[in-house]
Amino acid sequence: MSLEIIPLGGFSEIGRNCVAIKHDEEIVICDMGLSLEQYIDYTEGLESGRAAVSGKKLIQIGAAPDVNILGDLRKNVVGICITHGHLDHVGALPFLANRFDCDIHATPFTAEVIESISNRDGLPLKGRIIKHPINGRFRLTRKIEIEFVHITHSVPDTVGVIVHTKDGSVAYINDFKLDNSPTLGPKTNIKRLQELKGIKCLIIDSLYAHKTEKALSEKIAEQMLFDALLSMDTKGKTIIITTFSSHIARLKSIVKLGERLGRKVVFLGRSIDKYAQASENAKIHSFKSQVKMVAYREKIDKFLATLTRPQDYLLVATGHQGEPKAVLSRIVTEGKLRLRPDDIVVYSSKIIPAGQNEQNREKLDKFLRSKRVRILSDLHVSGHGAREDHRDILQMLKPQHIIPTHGGMRQLEAFKDLAINELSYKQDKVHILYNGKRLKLA
Ligand SMILES: [Zn+2]
Structure with missing residues (x-):
């Protein structure tokens, strides 16, 4: 033995x-x-x-x-x-x-x-x-x-x-x-x-x-997203959602939400692109036909600079912990995407209670509120x-x-x-x- x-x-x-x-x-x-x-x-x-x-x-x-x-x-x-x-x-x-x-x-x-x-x-x-x-x-x-x-x-x-x-x-x-x-x-x-x-x-x-x-089912998280976004007046508004890049099930629900809202879904960021690719290669789920992928910084900036009607898109960005270098923080605080009152930022995530996260999120949310952006936090299950x-x-x-x-x-x-x-x-x-x-x- x-x-x-x-x-x-x-x-x-x-x-x-x-x-x-x-x-x-x-x-x-x-x-x-x-x-x-x-x-x-x-x-x-x-x-x-x-x-x-x-x-x-x-x-x-x-x-x-x-x-x-x-x-x-x-x-x-x-x-x-x-x-x-x-x-x-x-x-x-x-x-x-x-x-x-x-x-x-x-x-x-x-x-x-x-x-x-x-x-x-x-x-x-x-x-x-x-x-x-x-x-x-x-x-x-x-x-x-x-x-x-x-x-x-x-x-x-x-x-x-x-x-x-x-x-x-x-x-x-x-x-x-x-x-x-x-x-x-x-x-x-x-x-x-x-x-x-x-x-x-x-x-x-x-x-x-x-x-x-x-633990609550992932189906509940999907329902939380649908309930919130489909019941709000989103017409003409820019919507950005952020979540965990490795969470392929959640990304799939977000794509479904995009369909319901009649918006084209765009994934912004290297890390989402990397996990979406892994999902494709492992034959877990393919996003290719439904989603536009923009991975790199210069390409993201170029895409946003030429975006005349953001209200036609559902933008999915990295940076759910408010990390200053991630896509969400960068594009909104650097003005790559000009947000207006009643535009919407959705966190399909929870703050991980470690390191700088709480401070980073507070800073980002303060900035969003100063622009009168509506913030939806915690549309998430563990x-x-x-x-x-x-x-x-x-x-x-x-x-x-x-x-x-x-x-x-x-x-x-x-x-x-x-x-x-x-x-x-x-x-x-x-x-x-x-x-x-x-x-x-x-
Ligand atoms: Zn794990």
């Missing part, structure tokens, strides 16, 4: 998700993400740009998982399995994956995102990126089989990674909600989650464990499950051991409380770990 969990990043903290799962001498790593706040603070101060960033430095400043914890065990890593394409799960791959002599395994959309970020950073990956379908199962080594169980989140092709061994299975479900009415792609594979037997340990997203809620989603997953999988992750102490303690006080787990079966704190499973 030999199963061990070695936390490398994202334990007792939010960001840089990464864990090593050791069975006998072999190790599988799940996820290799960045802590975006630390990463952005550091790279924005660099004059030489991203090419100068090293994995060593990112580990030092807490922006990347501390893979040094593995020491000589580094040689024993037989595969890196990625759950989904958010940067706090894939973003450190270009800086750290080449330290390991193995392939990277991901679903098609996630694989496209990995290729795109490693090209962007000019840091080619040594290992192959092997694509597996959602709900696929493959043999990694003689002793380890991997299963990708599809689970809903706010980016396509998200999976829970199940590491099957003769000593039991470890399930790594990090970022999920149970969406019964997704607007893109299938529902969570509940049937398979219920069938899985012998889950020795579940490592699970606990971000909203303190909220006595069940991609993370809450306490009642957690309860459902625990009841489906019935894991022997539980390790909540993706949370600070408040969230982890709330998850522990659910497991112990409401689902009768024993104290010694629920583990709050920190990076480097290994756990041998008996």
